Amino acid sequence: MDIYTINLTALLGLCGALFYTQKSQSQSQAAPVAKPTDKNSKTQKQTPSSSSQWPFLTVYTLVMASDWLQGPFLYPLYHDEHGLAPSLISTLFTTGFLSGAASGSVIGSLADRHGRKAACLFFCGAYGLSCVLTTLGATPLLFAGRILGGLGTSLLFSVFESWMVTDFHAKRKGLGGGDLSRTFGLMSTLNSVVAILSGVGSEWLVSASGTRKAPFAASVVLLIAAAGIIATQWVST
Numbered sequence: 001m002d003i004y005t006i007n008l009t010a011l012l013g014l015c016g017a018l019f020y021t022q023k024s025q026s027q028s029q030a031a032p033v034a035k036p037t038d039k040n041s042k043t044q045k046q047t048p049s050s051s052s053q054w055p056f057l058t059v060y061t062l063v064m065a066s067d068w069l070q071g072p073f074l075y076p077l078y079h080d081e082h083g084l085a086p087s088l089i090s091t092l093f094t095t096g097f098l099s100g101a102a103s104g105s106v107i108g109s110l111a112d113r114h115g116r117k118a119a120c121l122f123f124c125g126a127y128g129l130s131c132v133l134t135t136l137g138a139t140p141l142l143f144a145g146r147i148l149g150g151l152g153t154s155l156l157f158s159v160f161e162s163w164m165v166t167d168f169h170a171k172r173k174g175l176g177g178g179d180l181s182r183t184f185g186l187m188s189t190l191n192s193v194v195a196i197l198s199g200v201g202s203e204w205l206v207s208a209s210g211t212r213k214a215p216f217a218a219s220v221v222l223l224i225a226a227a228g229i230i231a232t233q234w235v236s237t
Contacts (some may be wrong), residue, residue: 053183056164062226063123063156064191066219068198069205070131077212082137092146097129099150107154108162117236121153124227127152131216131223159185166237186210216217 078089126148133145133180168180205214 017112028157053164053168055229056167057162057186058161059120059226059229060164060187061190061194062222062229063127063160065194065198066127066131066222066226067153067156068195069202069215069219069222070134072202073206073212073215074134077134077216078142081212084142088139091167092142095143096146096150096153099147100153101150103151104154104158107158111159111162115236116159116166117230117234119159120163120230120234121227123152123155123159124223124230126155128220128223130198131219135213157177163237167235170235170237183232 075089078084078092079086084092107119130145130148130152133141133148136142136145164183165180168183201218202215205218206212208214
């Protein structure tokens with residue numbers, strides 16, 4: 001193995017060991033739970049399963065991977081395959097940034113009004129459509145894709161964490177051994193690992209397919225999978 005693979009494997013193993021150690025310490029330091037009465041025993045027996053955050057972490061991994069997969073190939077796709085002029089490419093990027101800035105000021109209130117689960121599902125649809133439009137060569141469609149991409153970025157870095165925190169408190173997951181600080185730490189670790197693996201995966205997809213559109217198609221697949229989990233396993237908040 002080359003030095004890159006060795007370092008990546010070692011760091012992944014270290015992260016896994018640290019996560020397991022923190023989980024064990026959290027469980028050993030947890031306060032003892034009183035013996036349930038007949039009236040509430042059924043509710044308390046359901047606490048461990050209801051406190052699991054793996055449905056959220058799975059979705060979080062998928063949506064972050066969908067973002068990391070396409071990022072490195074956006075400019076090459078515009079320049080090399082679509083043949084766009086650098087001035088037009090800069091305008092497209094600016095459009096995406098402005099869309100993200102404009103939508104960021106209203107995303108929170110809209111998610112509160114219509115539901116965070118619905119906002120996460122809307123992200124999957126909007127970002128997936130952005131990926132599709134980005135692979136098309138028509139200039140109006142490319143601008144539409146950048147507008148949706150900016151909107152999706154604002155949603156990605158707001159509504160998912162908002163849903164998780166709201167669901168954590170609504171289900172009182174802290175009583176079942178849940179820990180928000182550990183969840184956020186795990187999210188940061190997952191995001192870093194996903195960024196590395198997505199970079200390797202996107203390079204392989206481009207090499208295997210011969211087109212820079214392949215990572216965008218893979219992103220759509222990941223978003224469909226994420227939307228399926230959200231629709232079937234998340235509760236409305």
